[in-house]
Amino acid sequence: MKITMKDIAKEAGVSVTTVSHVINGTKRISEETYTKIMSLVEKYSYVPNTMAQNLRQQNSNMAALVVSSFPDSYITSIVKAVGERARDRGYHLLFINTNENQKDEQEAVTLLTSRMIDGLILSPTTRDANYLQPLIERKFPIVLVNRYDPKLIELPWVTADDFQAGYDGTYHLIGHGHRNIGIIYNFPEVTTTTDRLEGYKEALKQSGIPFREEYLVQGYGSIEGAALATEKLLTAHKEITAIFVLSDRMTIGTISALKNMSKKWPNDIALIGYGDFEASTIIDPPITNVSLPPDTVGKTAFDALLNRIQNPNYNKHIQLPTSLVIRKSCGCN
Amino acid sequence: MKITMKDIAKEAGVSVTTVSHVINGTKRISEETYTKIMSLVEKYSYVPNTMAQNLRQQNSNMAALVVSSFPDSYITSIVKAVGERARDRGYHLLFINTNENQKDEQEAVTLLTSRMIDGLILSPTTRDANYLQPLIERKFPIVLVNRYDPKLIELPWVTADDFQAGYDGTYHLIGHGHRNIGIIYNFPEVTTTTDRLEGYKEALKQSGIPFREEYLVQGYGSIEGAALATEKLLTAHKEITAIFVLSDRMTIGTISALKNMSKKWPNDIALIGYGDFEASTIIDPPITNVSLPPDTVGKTAFDALLNRIQNPNYNKHIQLPTSLVIRKSCGCN
DNA sequence: GATACTAGGTAAAGCGATTAACCAAAATAA
DNA sequence: TTATTTTGGTTAATCGCTTTACCTAGTATC
Incomplete structure (x- = not known):
């Protein structure tokens, strides 16, 4: 049914380690085994299980954007911009809309931050952002966008002025x-x-x-x-x-x-x-x-997230100038 | 740093099994251990690692929506509707926009379908949807929305007429x-x-x-x-x-x-x-x-996905009537 | 008082990968 | 010829959780 590394390894008559090395290019492999394994990968269109990889590697190269005022066209454009910047930076961007609903927001954030993603960009409902406190203490990378919360001064944010x-x-x-x-x-x-x-x-x-x-x-x-x-x-x-x-x-x-x-x-x-x-x-x-320009907001926000991921103490508060x-x-x- | 079940178990002086049972309510537990463990959960604001759970349980209760024509306001409304219906059905909905870019779409789909999600709703670029073939063979639950591909007749779809x-x-x-x-x-x-x-x-x-x-x-x-x-x-x-x-x-x-x-x-x-x-x-x-009404499209699409998840042979092609x-x-x- | 439950808990396997450590055989160096 | 590398691979631990099977002591049953 669902094909795993083990299956490939068995059919190729090698260890899973070898298969892993072939797929990731993490070790020198003989031409022969290489092609044998690759052809099996091809044959079964094998794709590694992301969950297992992430679990093992303790990171995912995924970021998320959680937003509540959707589909406001301004937010919509931010969503798009963040997505583009994420892709350019080698990240996958998951987007979740929570409809101004505090409970949904909290649920989404909890789900995502339980090791699914490396970082989060959040446009909070700010009715009560206290649930973020544990995440902040744990130094989970979060950036606020568009809306911020003055009580969460430890977090970086990117908003309009x-x-x-x-x-x-x-x-x-x-x-x-x-x-x-x-x-x-x-x-x-x-x-x-x-x-x-x-x-x-x-x-x-x-x-x-x-x-x-x-x-x-x-x-x-x-x-x-x-x-x-x-x-x-x-x-x-x-x-x-x-x-x-x-x-x-x-x-x-x-x-x-x-x-x-x-x-x-x-x-x-x-x-x-x-x-x-x-x-x-x-x-x-x-x-x-x-x-x-929502484009600017989005791109700046993602870059801020990247900064925060690399340096847990980064917490610049960026207010971009608007124009009439x-x-x-x-x-x- | 990041706290796991093991940590909780150790501090409580019980096995991880017990902690798991307490958290999931999967077994009768004495009042005493229950409160001990829950207070530790509270104290460290422990949240189970979703990746590990999903890996072990072989499902995720997450679905995804991949779309390329964003932010078209029509699609935007579909996105919103799908998200709402997903929530109502106990699913989390991840949304990815791929900007009419075939390669991005393929990447996103590959990522998501490598065991991250239980099902996928896709509005394909349809420049070349052949990459979906392996997924179809594997019976991965996919529903096409808004746009369909007549070559992918095995897949259910929900579109306007x-x-x-x-x-x-x-x-x-x-x-x-x-x-x-x-x-x-x-x-x-x-x-x-x-x-x-x-x-x-x-x-x-x-x-x-x-x-x-x-x-x-x-x-x-x-x-x-x-x-x-x-x-x-x-x-x-x-x-x-x-x-x-x-x-x-x-x-x-x-x-x-x-x-x-x-x-x-x-x-x-x-x-x-x-x-x-x-x-x-x-x-x-x-x-x-x-x-x-994009709302109708979105909700119908998610329900179709649910059907497809439950029955891998479900492949109704729904064309909803439009009005002037x-x-x-x-x-x- | 022997038998059978029940309550409360644990050990261990397994999900599907990655990766450090190790190893034998072949190749190269001295 | 002996010592040292290199090549191509393997073993086993591990990530954090769930779940089956098993265990022991206390209760109930008769």
Whole structure:
């Protein structure tokens, strides 16, 4: 049925050691035995059992990426980038999506880190990342990406400079004369929200605009959630003239709500999104975004993981600068 | 450093057998030893080595999904759905993206199928799926999804009824009076292209419209590729009045090209896409799509895999019916 | 009081590889 | 000719767990 080294060895009339050496090229082998074994390998299309190899060798050349906000198009692009970089570095990348579900995340991480992989890139739900503590103590290589957790300062992370992102978007809107700027965020406890909000507040403060809690609405990261949030926000606060949507998927929902309410952007409501989703340019008028190439994030994260694998004390906290991609939705042009 | 059962056993003063029994609940154990061992497990946050378990037990409760056209939003949704269904069924789902690269795909499949996982769901590049032959002979559980390969008839698959999809989209356009209908496809050798094209041809034939090879342009599955293809198509063939884009990501490219060329849809060019991508509704005018809930595809595919795992001879070929989601881009309303 | 269970535990084999240590025969060196 | 390498291979330990078979002492049965 399933063919093992032993079978090959028996049929070839040699020891498994020899077979192993042939396959791995770890020893000088006579031409004769070499071809004999290789032809058997071919014949049975034998492939070594990865589990056994990993068990014995205590490493796997596999890394994993665990993410909860999938399929956000920004995350999706990060996934792709991490995968590519992993391949370039000779690693296999396993990806797991946990749907913003803390329990699933924990399960996935536990599974993977129980010696399946050499390292983990994690975009945590951060509702409670305490379960990571034992892994940290054990020095299991982990890098946080996109979202981080300030309590897990021992871990390296790669994120956008979300404070700056929030600041820049807000500042830009203020520059266009907006003083009542609504925010649609996905979840209150993730740094991609909190940091951007801090930036938002700072920009308001510097312009002497009072911060109003009521302008912040949760969109739950979904299109429908954002649509609902947008509607709620705009009906409750007619004075709002601009909306800053903190994640790309939700921007679709917000736009959809605006259309429903027959509000035009940028004239009725100026709009800035985050993350430069692919449809940004073909929406009419096209959407201005605060953006950071997800490609950069992904590649940087994987390299950070490699660093952490090689040096368990590596724990740089990388915050990549974002930029404002100006299109028409914010009122420019 | 890394703590094993042996360590726990030693410190508890019992055999590893006992530890195993405690952890797995496979035998009656005295209250006393039970708590002693559990407290040590807790103390060291011990987690069994998955590799060793899998090796010993000859199964892993893990399945994998290998896909090449990522991050197409349609595939992305399938990925999500498969993951959810896997979780519901007590499996862990590993996802690997191979970027339309045959070699990467083969590598990934080889890795995974060398006893890492219990089953595989594959959306193949189908440039050459011969490498699957040994796996098929070995009866390794594989299910094809989205794309299939007619040569691999022994394998079960779950796809859209792509012939019907091509037919329906085309038929609808013809119904609106279009006779010169351009097609943007991603890759010529995948069934999602070939079958849809067959449907397209059939619809033309039934309406007595001659098929013209020149109306078919390759968009390489990318936004840029589709934009280029669209431009080429429309400048070469001014008589074209409708375009059917065969995959969602490319629709963005086509729209972008239309905007560049200052062509309005549906008046200058009627438009039908495939797959109902999330921004369809907020584009103005909104996009008509031939669609099939990716959720259904994903869940069906995983269930098929489960069937195949339980019964190595299960090889149903499931083609799920698509439907036409009519919005304004095709000229309706 | 002999017999039969039961409770609680252990020893040891095995999953499928890798690898250090060893070895005999042939080849080379001195 | 004797000593030393080299060649091509083998033996056996090991990775960390599961599981079958076996054991002993205490309980129940009659």
